[in-house]
Amino acid sequence: MNYGVGNLKSISKAVDYVGGHAKVTDDPKEIAEAEGIILPGVGAFKSAMENLKPYKDLIINANVPVLGICLGMQLFATESEEGGLHRGLNLIPGRVVRFPDWVGKIPHMGWNQIRIVKDHDVLDGIEEGSFVYFVHSYHFVTEDKFVLTKTEYGIEFVSAVFKDNFIGFQFHPEKSGKVGLRIVENFVKMCKR
Amino acid sequence: MLAKRIIPCLDVTLNEKGAMVVKGVEFVNLREAGDPVELAKRYDEEGADELVFLDITASPEGRRMMIDVIERTAEQVFIPFTVGGGIRSIDDINAILSAGADKVTINTSAVKNPELVREASEIFGSQCIVIAIDCRRNFDLSKGENVVTLEDGRKAWYEVVIYGGRKPTGIDAISWAKKVEELGAGEILLTSMNRDGTKLGYDIPITRAISEAVNIPVIASGGAGKPEHFYEGFVEGKADACLAASIFHYREISIAEVKEYLAERGIPVRW
Numbered sequence: 001m002n003y004g005v006g007n008l009k010s011i012s013k014a015v016d017y018v019g020g021h022a023k024v025t026d027d028p029k030e031i032a033e034a035e036g037i038i039l040p041g042v043g044a045f046k047s048a049m050e051n052l053k054p055y056k057d058l059i060i061n062a063n064v065p066v067l068g069i070c071l072g073m074q075l076f077a078t079e080s081e082e083g084g085l086h087r088g089l090n091l092i093p094g095r096v097v098r099f100p101d102w103v104g105k106i107p108h109m110g111w112n113q114i115r116i117v118k119d120h121d122v123l124d125g126i127e128e129g130s131f132v133y134f135v136h137s138y139h140f141v142t143e144d145k146f147v148l149t150k151t152e153y154g155i156e157f158v159s160a161v162f163k164d165n166f167i168g169f170q171f172h173p174e175k176s177g178k179v180g181l182r183i184v185e186n187f188v189k190m191c192k193r
Numbered sequence: 194m195l196a197k198r199i200i201p202c203l204d205v206t207l208n209e210k211g212a213m214v215v216k217g218v219e220f221v222n223l224r225e226a227g228d229p230v231e232l233a234k235r236y237d238e239e240g241a242d243e244l245v246f247l248d249i250t251a252s253p254e255g256r257r258m259m260i261d262v263i264e265r266t267a268e269q270v271f272i273p274f275t276v277g278g279g280i281r282s283i284d285d286i287n288a289i290l291s292a293g294a295d296k297v298t299i300n301t302s303a304v305k306n307p308e309l310v311r312e313a314s315e316i317f318g319s320q321c322i323v324i325a326i327d328c329r330r331n332f333d334l335s336k337g338e339n340v341v342t343l344e345d346g347r348k349a350w351y352e353v354v355i356y357g358g359r360k361p362t363g364i365d366a367i368s369w370a371k372k373v374e375e376l377g378a379g380e381i382l383l384t385s386m387n388r389d390g391t392k393l394g395y396d397i398p399i400t401r402a403i404s405e406a407v408n409i410p411v412i413a414s415g416g417a418g419k420p421e422h423f424y425e426g427f428v429e430g431k432a433d434a435c436l437a438a439s440i441f442h443y444r445e446i447s448i449a450e451v452k453e454y455l456a457e458r459g460i461p462v463r464w
Contacts, residue, residue, distance in 0.1 A: 007290070007295065009267070009291070009293050010267075010271075010293065010295065013267070013268060013293070014271060017271070042318055042320070042321075043318060104195075105408055105409065105410060105433070106408075107319075107320060107379070108195070109320065109379075109380075109410060110195050110196060110198055110242075110410070110433065110434075111195070111196040111198065111242055111463040112194065112195045112196065113194065131196060131463035131464065133272070133273060135320045152194060153195060174271065175271065175272060175273050175295065176271070176272075177237065177240075177271055177272050178271075180271060181271055
């Protein structure tokens with residue numbers, strides 16, 4: 001989904017690479033007909049929510065797999081503290097909060113490990129402790145039942161979430177080498193089902 | 194645990210054969226090292242944590258051809274990909290990010306026009322704005338703001354140099370690092386001209402001083418010749434990432450060997 005934020009090229013390239021067919025589009029009709037939807041996202045929460053407004057119902061009512069990446073995942077939350085308190089899509093109950101300053105350098109940037117909390121098709125073949133690539137200053141706080149993976153950076157934070165057909169990664173699978181490509185491949189397979 | 198990053202750097206120029214990776218000593222005596230797209234792919238497969246691509250031609254006609262090379266390189270790599278060299282404007286940054294790069298590094302233009310750093314980080318986000326600082330030791334202590342003690346006990350300050358090291362600026366590198374952080378830079382790529390291409394190891398005193406002075410990641414660059422140098426860069430230099438070029442290009446050492454060496458000594462690296 002091209003809703004005016006972020007690097008769409010990397011993720012679409014990764015989808016094509018693993019045998020899917022990515023179409024970068026802002027056309028609601030094309031989005032409604034897709035076998036899966038990806039919400040990329042780099043930028044600020046508030047402006048992303050504004051850009052997303054015309055597509056809100058489309059996403060909330062989607063019955064295909066929906067993948068949120070980084071900010072795209074944070075938009076699934078009830079609300080975010082980034083730049084004041086702002087409402088999210090409220091698809092997965094939770095709040096997006098900033099890392100406390102004492103954890104270290106912010107943004108949390110670079111390769112870090114995931115601890116797999118729950119088995120899920122999207123993590124098929126992914127080993128415990130795999131390294132994936134992160135760039136973010138805020139993280140998603142939610143109930144354990146919605147958590148797929150956790151990661152340690154001063155605190156243990158939620159690095160992947162899910163609920164029904166919605167899956168969100170705080171890290172960038174499209175930038176996470178072989179591990180990331182496997183995750184993208186798993187998602188593409190879920191879309192074809 | 195957050196891994197320390199190993200970053201191969203491709204210095205790319207254009208010649209009659211097309212785009213070519215080259216590497217010199219202290220920025221001169223360039224030697225050919227191969228096709229950038231092939232090398233990038235190889236490094237991704239060998240476990241590089243990130244790739245830096247520097248366009249060292251940076252002429253207007255070269256830039257247009259280079260965009261195509263950047264695009265083809267980006268298609269082959271699924272790790273963070275940073276591109277720099279001759280970036281002067283928001284349009285230049287836009288063109289490079291649109292070609293598939295994740296971050297850009299700005300050097301000379303940041304010194305000449307610091308507002309570009311602020312504007313770029315506001316438009317594209319700090320996470321994709323890397324400021325490259327090239328510096329050189331200056332022993333005229335009356336001119337520097339921050340005096341650093343070198344390994345041999347001598348004292349020097351580090352002066353920012355631009356135009357590929359050809360022009361001194363009179364600017365103190367530590368003060369400049371703090372300033373670019375304030376302007377919104379997301380990362381600092383620090384190259385000491387005293388070490389670049391020498392294989393004597395990173396310039397630890399300045400790497401450490403800048404790592405301690407800022408709260409954004411610092412990439413050490415210039416001088417890596419063996420695995421011990423990476424270890425020193427992380428432990429003594431307190432760098433978040435270490436960059437190297439020629440030792441990887443000419444297969445003097447592999448990324449895996451460096452990572453193995455580091456892992457055995459307790460440095461967190463990604464496998």
